[in-house]
Amino acid sequence: MDDGTVNPTLPLAYDIAFTAVAVVWIALTTAALVSVSRSEPDRAGSRYWWCAVVVVLPFLGALAWFLFGAPRRQGARR
Template structure:
């Protein structure tokens, strides 16, 4: 192998792209974990509903967590009233 002398280019991506993707992945992981914790802390009528909600969040993390927080999670006031009684 012949090694060239002079300038060496690194085949890496720019730092801004790397940091942006890292932040997006970290946010997706945090949202998924928060949704799973919320699912398991919420009382459900059937155990199967916990399974299907958590399966949705694990298979389609960002969309599944968003759907859970928009439609599946109980409203905050109702959840606080259930805990206090």
């Protein structure tokens, strides 16, 4: 059965892992953009700049928004 030809496709595990990373990336970026658009801007243009950061640096920008830019809820701390 092995006639020396090489299968040019990636193994199934790589394909599944790439798809999972892509889905997480899209979900995180979408959630960050929705969160930015719903937030109260503290300065003129801050919403614009956060959207630009999330779009230009999709994964890192979304993480930065959730870690540093998103406003904290009052009831979250005890």
